[in-house]
Structures are given as C-alpha cells and as structure tokens.
Amino acid sequence: MFEKPFALSIKVVVLDANGRCLLLKRSMSSKANAGKWDLPGGKINIGERFDEALLREVAEETGLTIALQGVAGIAESESPSNRIAYLILEGRPKSGELLLSREHDDCAWVDLRELPAMDLCEQFRSFAREYSRMHT
C-alpha cells in the first residue's frame, strides 16, 4: 500500500493583551485555501529548529516578533501527494508592527468567541471550535 508522506507545519495562535487571536487572510492568488482565514506559521525548512522556524515565519508574515507560550492543539490536512500534520502553539506579541507580506490580503484580531464563525481554512475549523470552547 502506498502511504503518502507526512509533512509537518507549525502554526501559532497569537493572542493580544485582550485575548484576541491574530488571523491572516490568504491571498486570492494562493494555490490552496485562497481568501480563507489562516493562522500565522508554516513549514519547517530542513535543518531548521522548529521554534526558530515558527518565529521566522511569523516575522515574515506579520512583521511581529512573538514569544512562544505553549502548545494549543493539532490539525491535519491532505493533498493528492502528501498529508500535513499541524502542531499549533500559543504565543504573544513582543515587538514590531503588523505588516503583511504578499501571501496575505488582510489581517484581523478576532475575539475567541467569534473564532469558529470565521471563514477559516477547512483544516483549522475543528481546532477553532475546540480552542474557542476551552478559552471562553
């Protein structure tokens, strides 16, 4: 039986001082989930520490430097060629000002009660419901 390889993606719930979560709206030209709300983060480059990879991705995508607080949840998705396992951490902004890259068209600080109602990437909907339930 052919088994699709698993790739690992690290995402983060960045919470501001009011407990709102940062979401990024994927560009309409994204190959997958165009126009959907996403969490910051992404794949680890081979040879990179996972925490440094996440901080790098967040800085590239948002302009923010964050501090990692702990683990928040899991998710998974599947494409024709592989499967992706997501480890979702929790973090807080330390410095920097929000400045989006060309990957995203918009951003929003979302109250956790509103999180499940957002038009999120499919693979994070289950996590969003659970995380919202646990933290509101």
Next chain:
Amino acid sequence: MFEKPFALSIKVVVLDANGRCLLLKRSMSSKANAGKWDLPGGKINIGERFDEALLREVAEETGLTIALQGVAGIAESESPSNRIAYLILEGRPKSGELLLSREHDDCAWVDLRELPAMDLCEQFRSFAREYSRMHT
C-alpha cells in the same frame, strides 16, 4: 526576559488490531521519568524529516515498522534549560516483532480504557485522559 528554547518531540500512539495502545516502560537508569510508562518516539535530529524521524525512533525502540495514520494530540514539559512541545500521532504496526532497546525495561499493550490509570510520564497524563475519553 529570558525565554527557554522549545524543543520538539514526536510521539506515537501505536494501536494494535484490538485497539490496544503500546506503552514502553522507561529504564530505571533513565535521567528523567525513570520507571514510568512512555509512548514510543522522540526528538527529531536536525536535518531529518519528522515522519522519518518518528519511524526511526519507533524501530529503534520497539523493532516494529509502523504506518502513520494521523494526529492524536499534544503535550508539553519543562526542564531547567528548555521546554519540550510534543506532537502525538497515531499509527499501526505493519511488520516486525517487539524487541526493546536498553532505553526500556518493559512494554505493554494497554486497553484505552486502562490508559489513564497507568503510571505514565507526567506530561502525558492529560493527553491520556482525553484520548481515552474520546476513543472508548
């Protein structure tokens, strides 16, 4: 503020055909959690794919070749020098016979109803309660 670096460890719930989960008993000479029941898996070496790292760790620790099925949960722990984030996957044995390394003194296939009552490593107790609740 000093922030401890996060290391990543990948663990796996290996389920047999009866839905029992494989636990490994850490050697009494282990530096941490000596004598406690643990899940197979471990840290990713820098430069290693995470799924290959997990399959390698499981083969080294148990003699088994497994197939990865999906994500199962999270955990975290802290030592004086760092924090560890755990991503826990789910897998099934494909081939091989159980053969422990010197890291472990015993192994057991445990019914998921019994999982929370096992003397597990502290950091997996919360996961074990939740996983048992979800799957029994």
